Every structure is written in C-alpha cells, then in structure tokens.
Amino acid sequence: MMLQTRGLTKTYASGTGCMDISLEIKEGQVFGLLGPNGAGKSTFVKMVIGLLTPDAGNGMLLGKPIGHPDSRRKLGYLPELFRFQEWLTGEEVLRYHAGLSGLKLSETRSSRMASRIKEVLRVTGLNDRGADRVRNYSKGMQQRLGIACALLMDPELIILDEPSSALDPVGRYEVRQLLERLRDEGKTVFLNTHLLEDVEAVCDEVAFLHLGKLRAVGSMRELLHAGTSWDITVGGWQPELAESVGRSLLPGMSLAAGIQEPDGSAVLRITAQNREQIGYLNRLLMEEGITLYEVKPVQGRLEEWFLSMSSAAAPSGAGSVEGGLRA
C-alpha cells in the first residue's frame, strides 16, 4: 500500500477543513481526489505530506507514519500554489530542488544529476527550454516545470495538487498527456483536482470530498459503466412499441422514447447496467422490425455524478450512488 489513512481530521477555527478521511492508494494506481472548491482536498493532502498536523486520525505513507520525515523521502509533490524564482533557468530550479531533497551541492552538479534533469525536462516536454529563465516560461510551462520537480528524484508516489489549475485548454491538454504517460509507465499518482476530463482520462480510482467529508470512493470503471445511458436512433418506430419493448426489458434497464420524426425515426434514451444489455435490446428491436441507425453512449456521466454529489441533497457519508460506489 502506498498510502493508507484512517480517520484523518483537521478542523480550522472557522469550522471547515476535512473530517474522518480514510483512503487507500495501491501501487501503480492513478487515484483522483475530486471535489468542488473548498471541499478539503488540499487540507487532506497537506496532512498526508506532513505540512499540517491532523487533529485526529493517522496514516501510513510509503511504509512510514505520515508526518515522519522518512515518509517523504520517496514522495514527489506539486503544491497547488507555487512560484519559482523567475530569475533562475528551468535547469537551475531543478538543481535547487535536488538540493532541497537532501543532495549535497556536489551531487546536484554531478553528471548523473545533469542527465536526470535532462530526462525530466524531456518527459515534461521542456527539453529545449531548460536553459531559459522561468520568467520567459508560459504558465503551462511553469506547471510542467513543477511536475518535473515532483518527478526529479524518481519518487515512488507522486502527489499533484491541482496540476492543471490556471492553465488554458492547450496547457491542460499537455498536462493530461503527461499524466497519461505517467500512468502508462506504471507510476503511482495521487491527483487532486476538480477537472473531470483529467479524471476521466487517467484515473483508475476516484474519491469524492464535499464539505470536508468523504462522500464516495470507487473505481472509474464502476462509475462510468454502471447504469450508463445510451441514445439509440432507430427507424420505423411506432409510439405503441414503447410499451411492448418496455415489457421485455431486463431488470435495471429503462427506456424513454423521444418524439417521432416525420420520417419515422426516433431517439430512444436507454439506461442499462452494461453493454450486454444494450446488445439484448438491439435483438429485441430487430425482432420488432425496427432499424438501428446509431447507438451513442450519453456523455457526461462523471459530470452528472459530480453535480449530484455536490448538491446539498446528496446523502452525507453515503457511497451508494447509482454507480455502486462504496464509501
């Protein structure tokens, strides 16, 4: 286990913070901690890496209790808000960070470190910009330099707090590609974000925080493939078919027919538990003499889930959302 927390709690004087957070992150996993602004994500991360002392609870990070300096030795961390010394070059920033992580001055200037710096600049797409001063970097490049710092000492666990914040769509896309590369290399990544595209693209497992409480934890696969909806465009549809087809649906399926077009086509919104059920429906429709024009999964499930979990009406402490997640 890379990280395991039990009941981590931090309450600020204002009464906010995060309460009773128990999470586990396994080796090789890309884990996304989701939640709206102010949910408590950064507070949780700061407790994990020892920047904040929890009021209650405990945890193990890379085999050592959280807060212990040894637990941080194999950790790469990108803070949410960071500023580099803009008069330094990218390479100098990296060398300085190598020093901060405990290397002697001579070691930070070794040829070994020079090739490692080259390598992380390459991985983050900054290869030909290492000799430029940070003041000449775009925000996206600075963010990637921050990720390069987090990767520099080849950490076992990489914690990225909002790595795409303040980036334009191109910058976000670049960071997402980098996250995909880290995932493909089998790195363990803990990603703190409210960007659902990043989570959908790279995360294996997600947790959702709201008002300081853990609302749900589960795998992306469960989340995106359970109870999903499809829009099926069909030809030769008759409104009365809705009843007969509806009667033959399997448990967990539902059908809502849209308005019939003058050419006889219609869009059916189907909810099904898995793709096999959609295959079953196809056979059913064919038996009724219906022609299938298009089958399209309805996008935005994660967004819907995010919105429903963020609404005040969502049950506190519950994980039994439609996707079958646990909390």
Ligand SMILES: Nc1ncnc2c1ncn2[C@@H]1O[C@H](COP(=O)(O)OP(=O)(O)OP(=O)(O)O)[C@@H](O)[C@H]1O
């Ligand atoms: N040092 C602090 N002192 C007092 N309150 C704080 C402090 N840091 C955070 N908070 C409050 O605690 C709550 C959780 O903040 P936190 O920064 O952990 O949330 P977050 O989910 O990371 O938000 P964001 O996505 O906006 O960064 C918020 O209400 C915030 O105002």
